[in-house]
Amino acid sequence: MNTFGKKLTLTTFGESHGKAIGCILDGVPAGLKIDEAFIQSELDRRKPGKSKLETGRKEDDRVEILSGVFEGLSTGTPIAMVIFNTNQKSKDYDSIKNLFRPGHADFTYFHKYGLRDYRGGGRSSARETAARVAGGAIAKLMLQELGVAIQSGLCEVDGIKAEKIDFAHAKGSKLYALDPNKEAQQEAAILTAKEAHDSVGGVVLTTATGVPVGLGEPLYYKLDAVLADAMMGINAAKAVEIGDGIASTHLKGSQNNDPITPEGFKSNHSGGILGGISNGDTVIVKTHFKPTPSIFKEQETVTVDNEPTVCNLKGRHDPCVAIRGAVVCEAMMALVLADMALLNLGKKMDHLKALYPTH
Ligand SMILES: Cc1cc2nc3c(=O)[nH]c(=O)nc-3n(C[C@H](O)[C@H](O)[C@H](O)COP(=O)(O)O)c2cc1C
Structure with missing residues (x-):
């Protein structure tokens, strides 16, 4: 199951230490301006080795478009993109x-398939998320034309919570920190864990503004359900919250309901989604990432023959995967919203009549 989406589908391929990874994005309407520099800049935001808070692995992550684009515009045919792996060790x-x-997928892949590509985790490696970011970048270009903007940042690192949400600050922060006042403490927590050969978890806040009312397909393709699926499917994601999420279970109905006025909603506890359909307010999703499983402390494990042994890892790893995970969350949100925008077409007779006017 390597394909995601209904009308806008992303199929990814490749392994961490294979020749290449890539994707095929199918369903992009013809005539979308494909800004290759933007796609590359999104990959650059995800790529490792930008600071000491990330793995020292240096991947160039150069993306090449193989098909589906002619003279800078999408042709309505599948867009294939490839990223060659250049820095495997x-x-x-x-x-x-x-x-x-x-903490890795080694045990489950081996027992499910009877063999595994042990180099960097093969297909289970988060290297695959680069392909999602490439596809997500095109979804973002589509959404930009509809006035939808997606942003993200870290609202928690190692239990240190942001008290202020400043997306402009997160953009320039090497740990995509949303709260400038907590950034130093969060950075110190990551570096302390790294020095102790350990790792920390974190929470990514992703929002979409300018989302029109009506995206989401009840009953089994609701916007909140599909966003949760998209985010939970990211490596190391362990929980997803929509709007106030868990906190809303501690509120009274009178506190949690968002009052409606002729000018719009007075608050946004719902995270911009009601009944699985966008309500026109900001879509808000939180994705909780576990600490990086690769740590450089001796750990108890077994061999493929079920003999007890210890695991002493080498290699290069992120001490906090939530940082680069933030870029992947944006990509997944973009893919979901662009898919939902296409699925919503023709949902009312007046949509259809506008599309096929009588002569
Ligand atoms: C962007 C990103 C980068 C990651 N990099 C690493 C890494 O360098 N080392 C590591 O052990 N895990 C890394 N992970 C997490 C693992 O891929 C993941 O925990 C593992 O495959 C097991 O899957 P699960 O945690 O979803 O069960 C990363 C995850 C993301 C989202």
Whole structure:
């Protein structure tokens, strides 16, 4: 199951230490201006090695468009994109060939398929998320033309919560920190864990503004359900909240309901979604990431023959995957909203009549 979406579908391929990773994005309407520099800039935001808060692995992540674009415009045919892997150090993984790394997909892939590509986790590696970011960048270009803007940032690192949400600040922060007053403390927590050969978790806040009323397909393709699916499917994501999420379960109905006025909603506890359909307010999603499983402390595990052993990892890893995860959250939100925008077409007779006017 390597395809995501209904009308706008993203299929990704490739492994961490294979020749390349890539994607096919199908369903993009013809005539969309494809800004290749923008797609590359999105990949650059996700790529590793930008600071000491990230893995030292240096991937160039150069994206090449193979099809579906002619003279800078989408042609309405599948858009294929490829990113060649250039910085694999497969030798780093020799020592884990016959054992399962705790917190990784090694155990489950091996038992499900009977074999596994142990180099960097193969297909289970978050390297695959670069392909999602490439597809998501095109979805963002589509949404931009509809006036929808997506932003993200870290609202929590190692339990240190943001008290202020400043997306403009997050853009320039190396840990995409939303609260300038908490940034130093959050950065210190990441570096302290890194020095101790450990890792920390974090929470990404992703929002979409300018979303029209009506996106989301009840009953089994509701906007909130599909966003939760999209975010939970990101490597290391362990929980997703829509709007106030868990906090709303601690409120009274009188506190949680968003009053409606002729000018719009007075508050946004719902995260811009009611009954699985966007209500025109900002769509708000929080994605909780676990601490990076690859740590450089000795860990108890078993071999592929179920013999007890210990795991001592080498290689290069992010001490907090939520940082680069933020860019992936944006991509997944863009893919969902662009898909929902296409699915919503023709939902009313007047949509259809506008599309096919009588002669
Ligand atoms: C952007 C991103 C980068 C990641 N980089 C690493 C990494 O360098 N090292 C690591 O051990 N895990 C990394 N992960 C997490 C693992 O891929 C993930 O935890 C693992 O495949 C097990 O899957 P699960 O946590 O979803 O169960 C990363 C996740 C994301 C979203």
